[in-house]
Amino acid sequence: MTPLSHYLIFSALLFSIGLGGAIMRRNVLVVLMGLELMLTAANVSLVAFSRAQGLEGVPVYDAQVLALFVMAIAAAEVAVGLALIVAMFRARRGVESTSLTSLKD
Amino acid sequence: MMQNLPWLFLVLPLVAAAADWLVLARRPRVAACVSIISALATMALCVAYLCGLQTGAPDSYVWFPVQGFDLSLGLLMDALSMKMMLVVTGIGALVHIFSLGYMKGDPSNQSRYFAGLSIFMFSMSCIVLANSLILTFIGWEMVGFSSYLLIGHWYHKDSAANAAKKAFITNRVGDFGFLIGILLTLGLFDSLHYADMAGHMKVEAGSPVLTAALLCLFCGAVGKSAQFPLHVWLPDAMEGPTPVSALIHAATMVAAGVYMLVRLQVSMGLDAFTETACCVIAGIGAITALLSALMATQQDDIKRVLAYSTLSQLGYMMMAVGLLAGEAAMFHLYTHAWFKALLFLAAGAIIVRCHHEQDIWKMGGLRRKMPLTVLCFLAGTCALIAVPGFSGFFSKESILEAAWERSMPLFVLGVVVAALTTFYMVRLCLIAFCGDARTHEAEQAQEASPTMLVPLFILAVLAIISGYGFVADQLVPYAGFHTSNAEWGVTFFAGLGALIVGGGSAWLIYGKSKTLSSKSDPVGANCVSQVLRRRLYIDAFYDHVLVDGVQRWFTFLISCLDDGVIRRLIGQGLALLTAWVGRLLGRLQGGSLRNYTVVTSLGVLILMLLLIIFF
């Protein structure tokens, strides 16, 4: 059986890639994808824990339910996020995150 | 219920004042009647008590109920206070009646005038009847206020408004000391009630703190009784209506300082009065008596002459207090109250009949125009200059006797002042009453109206007889008092000598027929006279140094510092600090999404690290 640490390391890598994307890319669409990656990373570790904490091959279902929740919310979030991006593209003809400074100005 | 009858002394005038002011503002005649009725009623009550009415000790009024401290107000009904009340209510009632005639036809609001008189009666009664320094202080402040109101009665006149302000502020300076004195007394005797003071002193007799307390209390008397160096307000106070000058600034209020000190001597015991304190009190009294008698010799305003003479007589009383001769001080207070009220009221009648002319050099020949008034004035004058047989003679004699026994320099000073007193009063009478009328107004003067004459007659009789033993023994506000009937001793001859010297020199200077028709003082031009006319430059010093120097420039400097230094330093400092912090934090809010994300992730990272380290 694959040890828990493997899953966690994978999850951490996934999270870092997501975070990196979210921070470094200027395109808001890609930032959103980074966010999705981070959520997925969290899901991976949740499911891994669920299995690791389980007794006699029966996983802890709480964590899996939580993972389902996260996916549902991530879907909603993507919907809202994409809508915002579309609105933003319409308003500004661009989706660069560096141009979002109207609060400051 | 009956034992609370004495509270009427306070309640009646207070109610009358409130009614006059609030309800009867548009009905001056009714207001006058209300005030007069209240004054007469209190006088009747006072007479009833002196005739032996007994109602028991009045309840005290718990003014401000506080745990652990007795802040109650009560009345003290002993011989000293009740006889003093007779002087106050007696002269008060006469002045109220006289005012009816005096204020007739005056365009100002007379309801306000009578309300002021009633407030004064209330506050003076507070001082006289107080059983503790608390009520004394309340009355003390309130007489100052009523005097302010009445001096400034004709407030549209600049001089009157300024005089009222000056009187109140000068008195406040005295009250500053008085209040410290009251508080020190509280510390030293553990009580402010006169009855609890004797024998409860917490320090040994003669200790410096006791002297300090007494001198602070005396400071109050200096303000109220217009002693040097706070005497400057009294001559200016003559801007008020003349009946007010008679009641407040001659007979009663200004004597409150003397009364208060005598009350303290009675309740603390003479042992408590340390030698230093007594020296200062007597010394200040003597200086006041001398300086103001000197200044009185060169005044041209009839009321100012009388005002300076009041100062000088108050100095006498204060000297007696300092000599621990409270009975002589109270005796003089009592005779002085009658004859000085008489002099002022008679002067008031003359002023009204001369169309508000107060300069004696514009009068003249009045003895033919208004003989009865002038006769009354002369009776008062004789009492003031201590002609044997008149009341002032007996009381001045008793003060001089006390001085003869205890302090030679003060005795000499007293005799000199007596001579000066005779000089300026004879001068006044010669110029105003003899010779021919100098102006049209004096020409037209006629006898005063009955409402004015009746009080004058009553006061004239009292000015003559009140010094004799059979009256004085009954009425002088001092427990166990006995007049020493005139003996042919040193003091008698000294007094007589002063009378002759003073009167003679006045006659020599002003009695010539040429002077009697001239329109200004023949000796007014020489430099001594100029200095005296300018009031020894004391007022000028106060005006320039205290009012201009401190009140204007010093406060201006402080306010500049306040604005320039404190506001700049603290206000701008705070502003700069806030702006700096704002700029610093503003950098974080760069508006770049990426920066926000970095900062947020860093924050989460730090939190996780902390979690790992500490748990």
Place this chain on the structure above:
Amino acid sequence: MLIWLILIPVIASVLIGFLHTPGRATALVSSLLTFGLGIGSIVALSMGAGSDWLTHIGDLPTTLTLSLPLSKPMLLLTVLVTLAAVLGMRAPDAAADRSWSISTLLISAGATGAFISDNLVAFFAFHELALIPTFVMIGLYGRGERRTIAWRMTLYLGLASMVLLAGLVLLYMQLGTTKFMEMMVMAAMGRLPASACLTAGLLLLGFGTLVSLFPFHSWAAPAYASAPTPIAMMHAGVLKKFGLYGLILVAYIFGSGSAQFFGDWINLLLILLLGNVLWVGCVTIAQSRLDSMLGNSSVMHMGYIFLGIAVFVLSGSSNALAYQGAGMLMLAHGLSIALLFLLSGQIERRTGTLEFSALGGLGRRQPLLGFFFGLAGMASIGLPLLANFVGEFSIFVSCFMDWKPGTVGSFCYDWLNNLSNMLGGLGPVQLTLVFALWGLVISAIYMLRAIRRIFAGDLTPVCERATLPLSGADICSAALLSAALVLFGIVPGILA
């Protein structure tokens, strides 16, 4: 029941703000209701009614109470001044009328809430609520450089609130509860923590600045001079008392330990309050406008209340006279300064100016105005028979109650000890009082000069034209405050 004291003004301001009901009329109804309710609750409580129906709505307990020290007089002050402010309010136009009414009501609600809350959080929050309308009103409707003045006030009071909040949080952490009553129990049981010194300093600085303690007073006088009349009345008269109320409350919570809790800060307070009385007193004399003179005089009089608080704290909260006197003076000062601001507003309406040099002889045109002004002025300089005297005199006497004559001074400077010995062993409090009493003379000087310049003497051109008589509402408003001043001056016992 008490909750309505706060809800009624809030509801009224919502009505004015959103339904556009006439501003002054609605505010008048609201303040009459709170006036009746406030007086009713106080009377009912002192007649011995149970406090449950007051502090409960239905069966639910609220966080309001009238059983704290000084809650009752402060509530009385709030309802009185609110009613007078609304009665005497004259806004320039309809929009101003609405916003003035709303602000007055909100300040009133906030002040009431602060004075009758039984816990720390509500106490602080209500005060902050009441401060906001003050800034806005000065910024929008003030006289002179209103923006600068509003900003400066915001800065001082905002930072003071921040410092105060830190102090209150520390207090909470030390005592472990936010309820005042429970705090009292905890303070009586526990020893003082090591950080008490810091807490006390923060509280003193925070509360002190809110009350314009020297040298943090520069915001006060310009703000009062600039604010519209009802706002000046509400802030100077009512809201400013919050800081004093808070200090007394803290002293009360620590009871006999209060002297230890405040420690050396009290000696600093004694020195600073002299700054209030003497320094600001001199500044007051130098003013050439009535409004800034009144603003400064209000700062000056805070010195005496601080003195009462200092004595109360030093006596370990046992000197009832100091505490009663400070409470009485808070009430009386609130009434008299509100009346003075009301009347100065009336003077400005009639003459168009408040410069002393332009005014003169107004007493002949406006005798009634002169009467009220004289009464208020005399009250504020402590004339007997008026309420301020009771407070001042009690504070003065309380300073000497614990004095032991002839004891050696306990100052840390030799020259002060020598001075103290020379004066018969006066302690710090007594020495402070001796200096502070000079304020009696100072206040007489500026107040009498103001009366002299405005009402006496020759008529100036601006006063010549000031013939508009006082309206019925103006008279009612001034008479209400004057009557309260006289009542509490003659029978102060009804408050105790």
